[in-house]
Amino acid sequence: MKLCYRGVSYEHEPHPVEFSEGDVIGRYRGCPLRAHMARSNEFLEHLSAMLTYRGRTYQH
Numbered sequence: 001m002k003l004c005y006r007g008v009s010y011e012h013e014p015h016p017v018e019f020s021e022g023d024v025i026g027r028y029r030g031c032p033l034r035a036h037m038a039r040s041n042e043f044l045e046h047l048s049a050m051l052t053y054r055g056r057t058y059q060h
Contacts, residue, residue, distance in 0.1 A: 001012045022035035050059055 003010055003012050017038055019036040019038060022037050024032045025035050026033045050057055
């Protein structure tokens with residue numbers, strides 16, 4: 001997907017994430033509410049990437 005922010009164009013390729021349904025954790029308006037868990041750690045590793053903001057590097 002091609003995006004543009006403040007005149008700078010870049011490509012964004014979203015990472016597909018597969019979820020598995022967990023146990024029922026409650027009810028909402030009479031319907032069961034289930035917990036969803038990511039199947040792989042690849043998604044979590046992507047979130048903990050090193051980022052840079054105004055020249056300073058930090059980890060999310």
